[in-house]
Amino acid sequence: MGRSVRAARGALLLAWASLAGALPPAGGAAAQSLTMAVGAPVTSLDPHYHQLSPNTAVAQMVFDGLTGTDARARVVPGLAEGWTAVDETTWEFRLRRGVRFHNGSALTAADVAFTFQRVPNVPNSPSSYAIYTRPIREVQIVDDHTLRLRTAAPWPLLPTDLANVMILDQETHAAATTEGFNAGAMAVGTGPFRMVTHRNGERIEFERNDAYWGDRPHWQRVAYRMVTNDAARTAALLAGDVEVIDQVPTSDLAKLRGDQRLTLAEVTGLRLIFLGLDHARTDASPFVTDNDGKPLPRNPLKDARVRRALSLAIDRGAITERVMEGAAIPAGQFLPEGSFGWVPDLPVPRAEAEAAKRLLAEAGFPQGFRITLHGPNDRYPNDARIIQAIGQMWTRAGIRTTVEASPWTTFVARAGRQDLSAFLIGWGSSSGEASNPLRNLVAGFDRDKGYGASNRGRYANPELDRVVETAMRTLDDARREALLQQATRIAFEDVAIIPLHIQKNAWAMRRGLAIDARADELTRAQDVRPAAAGAVR
Amino acid sequence: MTVFLLRRLLQAAGVVLAMSLLVFLGVYAIGDPVEILISPEADQQERERAVRALGLDLPIWRQYLVFLGNALQGDLGRSFVFNEPALRLILDRMPATLELAIGATVAALVIGLPLGLYAGLRPNAPLAKGIMAGSILGFSLPTFWVGLMLIMVFAVQLGWLPSTGRGETVTVLGMRWSFLTGDGIAHMIMPAINLSLFKISLVIRLTRAGVREAMLMDYVKFARAKGLSPARITLVHVFKNILIPVVTVVGLEFGGTIAFSVVTESVFAWPGMGKLIIDSINVLDRPVMVAYLMVIVLMFVTINLVVDITYSLLDPRVRLEGKA
Numbered sequence: 001m002g003r004s005v006r007a008a009r010g011a012l013l014l015a016w017a018s019l020a021g022a023l024p025p026a027g028g029a030a031a032q033s034l035t036m037a038v039g040a041p042v043t044s045l046d047p048h049y050h051q052l053s054p055n056t057a058v059a060q061m062v063f064d065g066l067t068g069t070d071a072r073a074r075v076v077p078g079l080a081e082g083w084t085a086v087d088e089t090t091w092e093f094r095l096r097r098g099v100r101f102h103n104g105s106a107l108t109a110a111d112v113a114f115t116f117q118r119v120p121n122v123p124n125s126p127s128s129y130a131i132y133t134r135p136i137r138e139v140q141i142v143d144d145h146t147l148r149l150r151t152a153a154p155w156p157l158l159p160t161d162l163a164n165v166m167i168l169d170q171e172t173h174a175a176a177t178t179e180g181f182n183a184g185a186m187a188v189g190t191g192p193f194r195m196v197t198h199r200n201g202e203r204i205e206f207e208r209n210d211a212y213w214g215d216r217p218h219w220q221r222v223a224y225r226m227v228t229n230d231a232a233r234t235a236a237l238l239a240g241d242v243e244v245i246d247q248v249p250t251s252d253l254a255k256l257r258g259d260q261r262l263t264l265a266e267v268t269g270l271r272l273i274f275l276g277l278d279h280a281r282t283d284a285s286p287f288v289t290d291n292d293g294k295p296l297p298r299n300p301l302k303d304a305r306v307r308r309a310l311s312l313a314i315d316r317g318a319i320t321e322r323v324m325e326g327a328a329i330p331a332g333q334f335l336p337e338g339s340f341g342w343v344p345d346l347p348v349p350r351a352e353a354e355a356a357k358r359l360l361a362e363a364g365f366p367q368g369f370r371i372t373l374h375g376p377n378d379r380y381p382n383d384a385r386i387i388q389a390i391g392q393m394w395t396r397a398g399i400r401t402t403v404e405a406s407p408w409t410t411f412v413a414r415a416g417r418q419d420l421s422a423f424l425i426g427w428g429s430s431s432g433e434a435s436n437p438l439r440n441l442v443a444g445f446d447r448d449k450g451y452g453a454s455n456r457g458r459y460a461n462p463e464l465d466r467v468v469e470t471a472m473r474t475l476d477d478a479r480r481e482a483l484l485q486q487a488t489r490i491a492f493e494d495v496a497i498i499p500l501h502i503q504k505n506a507w508a509m510r511r512g513l514a515i516d517a518r519a520d521e522l523t524r525a526q527d528v529r530p531a532a533a534g535a536v537r
Numbered sequence: 538m539t540v541f542l543l544r545r546l547l548q549a550a551g552v553v554l555a556m557s558l559l560v561f562l563g564v565y566a567i568g569d570p571v572e573i574l575i576s577p578e579a580d581q582q583e584r585e586r587a588v589r590a591l592g593l594d595l596p597i598w599r600q601y602l603v604f605l606g607n608a609l610q611g612d613l614g615r616s617f618v619f620n621e622p623a624l625r626l627i628l629d630r631m632p633a634t635l636e637l638a639i640g641a642t643v644a645a646l647v648i649g650l651p652l653g654l655y656a657g658l659r660p661n662a663p664l665a666k667g668i669m670a671g672s673i674l675g676f677s678l679p680t681f682w683v684g685l686m687l688i689m690v691f692a693v694q695l696g697w698l699p700s701t702g703r704g705e706t707v708t709v710l711g712m713r714w715s716f717l718t719g720d721g722i723a724h725m726i727m728p729a730i731n732l733s734l735f736k737i738s739l740v741i742r743l744t745r746a747g748v749r750e751a752m753l754m755d756y757v758k759f760a761r762a763k764g765l766s767p768a769r770i771t772l773v774h775v776f777k778n779i780l781i782p783v784v785t786v787v788g789l790e791f792g793g794t795i796a797f798s799v800v801t802e803s804v805f806a807w808p809g810m811g812k813l814i815i816d817s818i819n820v821l822d823r824p825v826m827v828a829y830l831m832v833i834v835l836m837f838v839t840i841n842l843v844v845d846i847t848y849s850l851l852d853p854r855v856r857l858e859g860k861a
Contacts, residue, residue, distance in 0.1 A: 043618045051576035126574035178620040202808035227806040239692035239700040413568035450580030
């Protein structure tokens with residue numbers, strides 16, 4: 001009863017607002033169509049072909065996983081309405097009843113089993129989703145709506161990982177190819193939208209799936225356009241050609257905020273920008289020399305005091321305020337406050353140039369040394385300007401720094417080969433919890449365990465590895481979080497990497513619209529609604 | 538003529554082969570596509586699998602031979618990113634670029650020739666000086682900036698034209714074209730003008746220089762002495778003689794426009810080949826990069842051939858056999 005009264009009042013408000021002309025036509029109830037412009041091209045509609053944020057965003061409009069994640073990257077039920085760990089290595093997932101694919105085919109446990117079998121076998125996949133299904137050793141279909149997944153070893157992240165795996169239909173997709181998905185015929189899922197047309201690199205059009213099992217999205221029709229040029233995307237919004245844009249450039253934020261016709265939505269993301277350091281060499285590091293330009297006999301970056309000095313020499317507040325224009329928050333660890341594994345008593349290091357100089361002297365470098373700081377110039381917002389700022393800060397603290405920015409394609413290859421001494425790079429913890437950056441960035445490089453794959457500085461600390469491994473075998477959430485916090489503390493007290501800031505994600509839209517700004521950077525049409533209608537719910 | 542054509546085709550094949558080797562080596566040197574393409578979350582085993590799946594575990598010379606073998610059968614490889622044949626991706630995008638380039642070239646001729654003719658015939662008139670000053674702007678303003686300014690003025694401020702994208706299209710001969718719909722043309726105007734600014738200036742300058750030179754020639758003086766009307770002198774005698782450099786330059790420019798309209802296409806989110814290639818370079822999609830450059834080489838060879846044939850039509854003194 002109360003709900004319907006509220007709904008009626010909301011509808012009245014909406015009607016009034018559109019009469020007053022406060023809402024653009026797209027926000028009105030009559031024209032339920034939405035045009036969005038995104039900054040990164042969608043490369044494939046096959047949800048198992050190329051793991052890439054824009055692809056995931058579109059996949060989540062058309063398909064569903066067993067689990068999903070909310071705007072704060074916490075795991076929520078998807079096609080599975082619930083799950084339990086039956087024992088250390090067995091998970092039971094209970095499927096939602098009455099879910100149908102866009103072509104009317106019913107969802108059953110067999111479809112899920114089929115999906116897990118397809119994921120590792122997509123031909124030519126440049127970045128497979130198999131990393132999420134690999135822990136599953138056996139899929140047991142208990143009945144049409146119950147599955148048991150057995151893992152080789154305890155794997156607490158299974159529900160988190162499965163949010164990335166979109167469920168397909170055995171009957172429809174038995175012989176589906178990536179080209180079939182891209183052409184549209186195979187883009188049949190259970191998701192809130194069905195795909196209408198796909199023009200590679202240009203636009204994708206959707207219409208609402210009125211039989212969707214979850215909250216019905218507001219928009220009857222959605223045009224999802226790809227406008228990779230930042231200025232052109234902003235201009236398209238200002239010209240009224242599109243109603244929502246993502247990846248608002250930091251330099252446009254102030255201007256857009258002051259525009260009466262527009263609204264901004266910002267949220268602290270999960271992408272940490274940090275400096276990696278050369279831990280691989282004990283002798284001379286390639287881009288570190290003494291003040292005369294001669295190689296040093298030992299690598300100063302192996303000394304934790306030197307690393308701490310480098311960290312203390314950086315004024316993070318100045319970078320986030322001036323270089324990033326407020327579009328980032330200073331960071332002292334992997335994740336923003338409130339995330340799973342965030343350590344409360346690990347503060348953001350304060351800028352203390354004097355303390356940095358003292359630490360350098362203690363470590364045997366009273367006169368400092370020379371270093372080259374590398375970084376990309378086309379990857380992260382203001383990346384080249386950030387390393388320039390850090391170069392000045394380090395030089396002020398007695399470490400004469402040269403800065404070298406290069407395109408991502410060449411930069412990342414060099415960083416991956418351990419060619420560099422100090423470099424700026426970013427990491428998006430898509431799972432929103434601390435085991436992800438711990439395993440990938442600071443755990444020792446180990447092919448068999450799959451740890452440290454992005455540990456480009458080759459930091460190695462057996463104590464940290466042990467704690468992380470224990471955490472990864474711990475199903476109990478509270479105990480696992482405590483272990484992850486312990487590992488995080490080890491990593492940052494030893495300055496394995498130098499954290500700089502966590503980026504904010506920003507969307508801009510016509511006034512009268514609202515978006516559930518997602519920490520994981522995904523731009524999805526179901527998260528956009530008229531601001532007034534949002535009050536109704 | 539036949540000998541000439543055959544020899545030209547043989548040369549073309551040589552150029553394409555040399556180019557394929559250069560491109561392959563160059564692309565190989567840039568970086569590792571797996572680093573770019575793979576999800577950062579992927580572990581070492583997954584990386585190894587991707588390297589094998591994309592055929593990057595083979596030594597470069599074997600990769601090249603595999604590519605060459607497939608290319609001879611008409612298969613330029615599959616895009617790493619899209620898992621579709623690279624050639625088809627490029628040909629899918631070609632109509633968008635073609636219509637933009639043709640629009641820009643037509644605009645350059647329609648606007649540039651009369652203005653250049655006027656500036657050449659009346660070099661001291663204030664309007665002619667204005668035209669020449671304007672052409673300097675057309676040369677020197679960066680297309681990137683002009684494109685954004687066009688969007689700001691005509692889309693954001695005045696709201697006359699759509700800011701970006703391709704608009705409605707119709708399918709003719711299995712390809713999608715914008716210029717056949719009103720909405721498509723509205724979307725085409727700004728990018729085409731942006732692309733043609735440089736060319737308009739070029740045509741104006743070439744035409745003016747040609748006209749000024751031709752007007753002093755004996756045959757013009759003779760025609761005038763014979764009592765021919767100024768219009769006939771200009772349009773028949775002068776115009777025909779100045780067309781050769783204009784055709785050469787416009788032809789080469791046309792190739793350049795198709796191949797490298799990258800800036801305009803990305804500013805206006807125009808889904809053409811230029812945008813495809815820049816996106817492919819960003820993710821090191823080697824098959825698309827290589828196939829694209831192959832297509833471009835073929836195109837330039839063809840354009841040069843067409844230009845040579847046009848010469849012989851415009852100037853009977855040019856003999857194609859003699860040139861070969």
